[in-house]
Amino acid sequence: MARNKIALIGAGMIGGTLAHLAASKEMGDVVLFDIAEGMPAGKALDLAQAAPVDGFDSNLKGTGDYADIAGADVIIVTAGVPRKPGMSRDDLLGINLKVMKAVGDGIKEHAPDAFVICITNPLDAMVWALREFSGLPHNKVVGMAGVLDSARFRHFLAEEFNVSVEDVTAFVLGGHGDTMVPVPAYSTIAGIPIPDLIKMGWTTQENIDAIVKRTRGGGGEIVALLGNGSAYYAPATSAIMMAESYLKDKRRVLPAAAHLTGQYGVDDLYVGVPVIIGKDGVEKVIEIELSDEAQGNFNVSVDAVKELLEACKGLDSSL
Ligand code: TXD
Numbered sequence: 001m002a003r004n005k006i007a008l009i010g011a012g013m014i015g016g017t018l019a020h021l022a023a024s025k026e027m028g029d030v031v032l033f034d035i036a037e038g039m040p041a042g043k044a045l046d047l048a049q050a051a052p053v054d055g056f057d058s059n060l061k062g063t064g065d066y067a068d069i070a071g072a073d074v075i076i077v078t079a080g081v082p083r084k085p086g087m088s089r090d091d092l093l094g095i096n097l098k099v100m101k102a103v104g105d106g107i108k109e110h111a112p113d114a115f116v117i118c119i120t121n122p123l124d125a126m127v128w129a130l131r132e133f134s135g136l137p138h139n140k141v142v143g144m145a146g147v148l149d150s151a152r153f154r155h156f157l158a159e160e161f162n163v164s165v166e167d168v169t170a171f172v173l174g175g176h177g178d179t180m181v182p183v184p185a186y187s188t189i190a191g192i193p194i195p196d197l198i199k200m201g202w203t204t205q206e207n208i209d210a211i212v213k214r215t216r217g218g219g220g221e222i223v224a225l226l227g228n229g230s231a232y233y234a235p236a237t238s239a240i241m242m243a244e245s246y247l248k249d250k251r252r253v254l255p256a257a258a259h260l261t262g263q264y265g266v267d268d269l270y271v272g273v274p275v276i277i278g279k280d281g282v283e284k285v286i287e288i289e290l291s292d293e294a295q296g297n298f299n300v301s302v303d304a305v306k307e308l309l310e311a312c313k314g315l316d317s318s319l
């Protein structure tokens with residue numbers, strides 16, 4: 001049986017971490033594509049030399065030629081420019097929209113059957129644009145943000161309750177930005193919803209409110225600490241989980257930026273919602289009933305995504 005092929009468009013901090021994870025988990029052969037001269041080949045060679053030590057078999061190739069992504073089963077896109085301190089995700093819009101055009105054209109020509117996971121910011125707008133430029137079916141193009149945002153929420157909750165992260169589930173909806181909507185009512189410690197834990201006196205509403213706020217600003221907190229670039233370990237780990245659910249047809253229920261066609265009252269927009277990812281890509285969008293407060297926050301988040309899309313359409317008349 002032929003190995004799977006995973007193509008990484010963008011071989012920077014997240015791209016390199018993705019390559020390391022995909023190869024060391026033996027998910028398949030890995031192609032690192034980047035416009036930077038030499039760098040993707042250097043990372044591929046470095047990782048290939050880790051293989052004999054760690055004991056994994058994966059062919060790794062660095063390239064600047066889209067022809068090398070031909071036949072990819074999964075493509076993960078991080079190409080673009082990351083946030084610098086003080087820069088909002090939206091500042092990235094103009095630069096990264098042009099990058100999505102080039103990437104979309106490359107995918108359309110060389111790997112139209114792939115499952116594509118977009119990570120590039122501003123996420124909800126970039127995944128929409130990438131889908132448009134690539135022309136792939138909507139169920140085969142998805143955005144990664146929700147797994148990361150809910151992982152951040154889970155980490156903070158595990159610290160608050162002093163329990164294993166494994167026993168914390170968390171629910172985050174909406175766009176990947178300051179308007180994202182962490183939903184405590186659907187977040188649990190071993191199945192016990194957060195509001196019940198507050199009633200049990202295990203924590204306070206104030207503490208949960210502070211955690212929700214910290215989750216919303218989770219990306220910015222790391223940007224400020226790093227001083228140069230944005231988070232990469234957790235974003236890469238999150239995208240790998242989505243890729244595995246597709247490749248192994250695991251049908252995991254994950255929050256992801258998916259194309260909505262009326263669900264949650266939203267049409268033709270990519271927004272973070274719970275989905276099932278299996279062999280056909282996004283196989284189902286799960287529509288849950290939200291409290292008035294959560295729905296209100298979700299609507300604010302959707303409006304922020306809509307605004308970004310309008311800006312994209314203003315920048316590129318083909319959209
Ligand atoms: O949750 C999420 N979705 C995110 C998103 C969490 C963290 C970071 N997020 C975004 O991911 C971030 O704002 C960026 O837009 C991407 C990638 O972040 P990374 O930290 O990996 O950025 P790097 O290290 O700058 O890598 C980007 C690479 C770099 O090597 C460039 O040379 C390359 O992209 N690049 C290109 N590759 C291919 N084709 C084109 N046109 C191109 N332009 C730049």
